[in-house]
Amino acid sequence: MTTGFDTYLRTGTNLNDADIEQIVLAAKPLSLQRGEALLQHGQICRHKTFIVNGLLRIYGFGADGSEHILYFAPENNWAVEPESYHQQSPSQFTIAAVERSEVLVWTKPDFDRLLQHIPELTVLSEQLINRSHINNRQRLFSTLSATAEEKYEDFVRSFPDLLPRLPLHMIAAYLGISLKTLTRIRHAQVRR
Amino acid sequence: MTTGFDTYLRTGTNLNDADIEQIVLAAKPLSLQRGEALLQHGQICRHKTFIVNGLLRIYGFGADGSEHILYFAPENNWAVEPESYHQQSPSQFTIAAVERSEVLVWTKPDFDRLLQHIPELTVLSEQLINRSHINNRQRLFSTLSATAEEKYEDFVRSFPDLLPRLPLHMIAAYLGISLKTLTRIRHAQVRR
DNA sequence: ATGAATTATGGTCAAATGACCATAATTTCG
DNA sequence: CGAAATTATGGTCATTTGACCATAATTCAT
Numbered sequence: 317m318t319t320g321f322d323t324y325l326r327t328g329t330n331l332n333d334a335d336i337e338q339i340v341l342a343a344k345p346l347s348l349q350r351g352e353a354l355l356q357h358g359q360i361c362r363h364k365t366f367i368v369n370g371l372l373r374i375y376g377f378g379a380d381g382s383e384h385i386l387y388f389a390p391e392n393n394w395a396v397e398p399e400s401y402h403q404q405s406p407s408q409f410t411i412a413a414v415e416r417s418e419v420l421v422w423t424k425p426d427f428d429r430l431l432q433h434i435p436e437l438t439v440l441s442e443q444l445i446n447r448s449h450i451n452n453r454q455r456l457f458s459t460l461s462a463t464a465e466e467k468y469e470d471f472v473r474s475f476p477d478l479l480p481r482l483p484l485h486m487i488a489a490y491l492g493i494s495l496k497t498l499t500r501i502r503h504a505q506v507r508r
Numbered sequence: 509m510t511t512g513f514d515t516y517l518r519t520g521t522n523l524n525d526a527d528i529e530q531i532v533l534a535a536k537p538l539s540l541q542r543g544e545a546l547l548q549h550g551q552i553c554r555h556k557t558f559i560v561n562g563l564l565r566i567y568g569f570g571a572d573g574s575e576h577i578l579y580f581a582p583e584n585n586w587a588v589e590p591e592s593y594h595q596q597s598p599s600q601f602t603i604a605a606v607e608r609s610e611v612l613v614w615t616k617p618d619f620d621r622l623l624q625h626i627p628e629l630t631v632l633s634e635q636l637i638n639r640s641h642i643n644n645r646q647r648l649f650s651t652l653s654a655t656a657e658e659k660y661e662d663f664v665r666s667f668p669d670l671l672p673r674l675p676l677h678m679i680a681a682y683l684g685i686s687l688k689t690l691t692r693i694r695h696a697q698v699r700r
Numbered sequence: 701a702t703g704a705a706t707t708a709t710g711g712t713c714a715a716a717t718g719a720c721c722a723t724a725a726t727t728t729c730g
Numbered sequence: 731c732g733a734a735a736t737t738a739t740g741g742t743c744a745t746t747t748g749a750c751c752a753t754a755a756t757t758c759a760t
Contacts, residue, residue, distance in 0.1 A: 350728085378653035386649060399642045408649075442634075449637060450591045452644040457578060457600075459651050460684040461570035464717080483737060492652040494718050499739055542758085656747080675707060686748050691709055 320368045321420055324392050328440075335434045342430055343420040348372075348413035354395070354421075355411040361400035363421040367391050370417020371481055375489065376409040385490040388414070388478055394444060395419075415481065464493045465501050512560045513612055516584050520632075527626045534622055535612040540564075540605035546587070546613075547603040553592035555613040559583050562609020563673055567681065568601040577682040580606070580670055586636060587611075607673065656685045657693050 321343075325336050348354060348370065355361050357376065365372075369391040375383050386409060389395040400407035401424065422430070431438050458470055468491060472479060479487075488498040513535075517528050540546060540562065547553050549568065557564075561583040567575050578601060581587040592599035593616065614622070623630050650662055660683060664671060671679075680690040 376649055376653070379658065382653065384649060384652040386645060386652075398638070398645070402638065402642075445637065445641060446590070446594065449641045449644065450594075452641065452648060453578060453590070456644060456648050456651065457568055457576060459648065460576040460578075460681075461568065461574065466571065484739095485737075489652075495738085496719080496740090497717060500717090503739080676709095677707075687708085688710090688749080689747060692747090695709080 320392060321366055324366075329436060330439075331434070331436050335436060338434065339430055339437065340420075342426045343422055346419050346421055348417045348419060350413060350416050353410055353412040354419070355397060355400075355407055355409075357408060357410040358406050359400075360404050361397040361407050361411075362404070362424055363396075364401065364424070364427045365395045365411070366420045367393050367395060368418040368420060370419070371414040371478070372411055372417060372419070373414050373486065374409050374411050383489050384492065385486060388475070388482070388490065390478060390481075398445075398448075414486065459492055464491070464497050465504075467491045467493065468498065468501050512584060513558055516558075521628060522631070523626070523628050527628060530626065531622055531629065532612075534618045535614055538611050538613055540609045540611060542605060542608050545602055545604040546611070547589060547592075547599055547601075549600060549602040550598050551592075552596050553589040553599050553603075554596070554616055555588075556593065556616070556619045557587045557603070557614075558612045559585050559587060560610040560612060562611070563606040563670070564603055564609060564611070565606050565678065566601050566603050575681050576684065577678060580667070580674070580682065582670060582673075590637075590640075606678070651684055656683070656689050657696075659683045659685065660690065660693050 321340065322336060325331050325339065331339070343366070345368075346354075354363075354365060354372065367389050371391070372389040372395050373385050374387040374389070374395065374397065375385040378384055387395075395411055397407045397409050397411060399405065400409075404424070431441065458467060462470065468487075471487065471491060484498055484502075485495045488495045491498070513532065514528060517523050517531065523531070535558070537560075538546075546555075546557060546564065559581050563583070564581040564587050565577050566579040566581070566587060566589065567577040570576055579587075587603055589599045589601050589603065591597065592601075596616070623633065650659060654662065660679075663679060663683060676690055676694075677687045680687045683690070
């Protein structure tokens with residue numbers, strides 16, 4: 317059941333079995349239907365989430381109502397809205413399932429308690445935020461500097477596994493280009 | 509001399525005077541001419557930097573050689589290239605002075621030593637990375653969702669103090685638009 | 701103060717992109 | 731399986747944006 321999470325912790329951290337058991341016990345498993353939201357924009361992000369299987373996305377709405385995707389979180393990843401979670405303030409972004417997904421959630425109080433009892437979990441948390449920070453910088457730079465075509469090629473290179481799981485309009489919303497442009501790029505590439 | 513840094517620490521943290529003295533003693537002051545680089549792209553980021561006064565920028569080069577700016581660091585801010593600093597790997601980005609600047613630098617070993625001795629400094633570091641993370645997400649979302657004009661207006665609203673200190677081509681390089689587009693936007697706004 | 705460098709603006713044209721619409725293909729789920 | 735929804739593609743046209751160039755204004759450093 318939570319097997320994926322167990323092995324994630326066992327292989328990716330220095331947590332011992334007792335710690336892992338504690339962490340797992342504090343989690344609540346949850347199933348999400350395709351399209352179902354875990355966090356609605358405007359709500360407060362009260363949980364930390366681990367995706368056991370499936371695929372979530374974090375997205376927000378532009379001034380004109382259009383969707384723009386900050387992040388795809390597939391299995392064996394975490395999903396939170398950091399600002400909302402950290403400050404317990406209304407979230408600007410929505411977290412929802414792209415595919416039917418199985419996740420584990422911890423309430424913030426529960427997770428904070430775990431962090432106090434298990435120093436190694438703090439180490440993991442910091443690793444995660446560091447990685448996320450570095451990834452965001454890379455992404456920001458790519459968004460600033462690359463052409464639409466380069467962005468798409470980067471995406472394909474970086475997330476070959478996600479490609480067949482995502483509708484093109486979501487990839488476009490992630491890259492910051494229109495669906496039309498994305499279709500054009502793919503068309504041009506086929507002809508080469 | 510390092511007064512700006514002292515008051516930054518005293519008013520922004522819970523560090524006590526002894527700690528502050530230790531931190532200041534480990535720092536090396538440095539002057540940078542306009543345009544002078546603190547870290548060249550390709551080099552390893554070996555220092556943590558605090559800007560006492562002046563203004564730095566962190567930028568990288570696109571595939572075509574064009575410059576794109578990730579971040580402006582004015583006085584009372586920190587500047588590092590996180591990935592390069594953390595892993596001591598070659599930096600993709602350059603840190604250079606926009607204005608003549610006075611900075612304080614700590615070598616990584618020295619700063620790590622301070623972190624071990626002064627828990628409160630770790631608290632500060634985590635705050636900084638959290639803030640930076642949240643800012644980057646916001647920026648990314650704005651870059652994805654906003655029009656060129658909205659981006660410029662956001663910038664003006666967010667950094668009114670930086671506006672008169674930056675040449676327009678740098679603001680354009682920060683916003684991810686061409687200088688021409690930025691000029692057009694400003695022209696249109698004047699006429700309203 | 702002054703010459704050199706940088707910066708800001710504008711014109712013109714081509715290219716890239718998006719909005720809107722229609723349609724076909726595919727997928728989803730009861 | 732079959733109907734409904736979603737997804738992918740393409741056409742057309744208007745708009746935005748960028749590249750390239752010239753010029754004026756401003757700022758910089760000695």
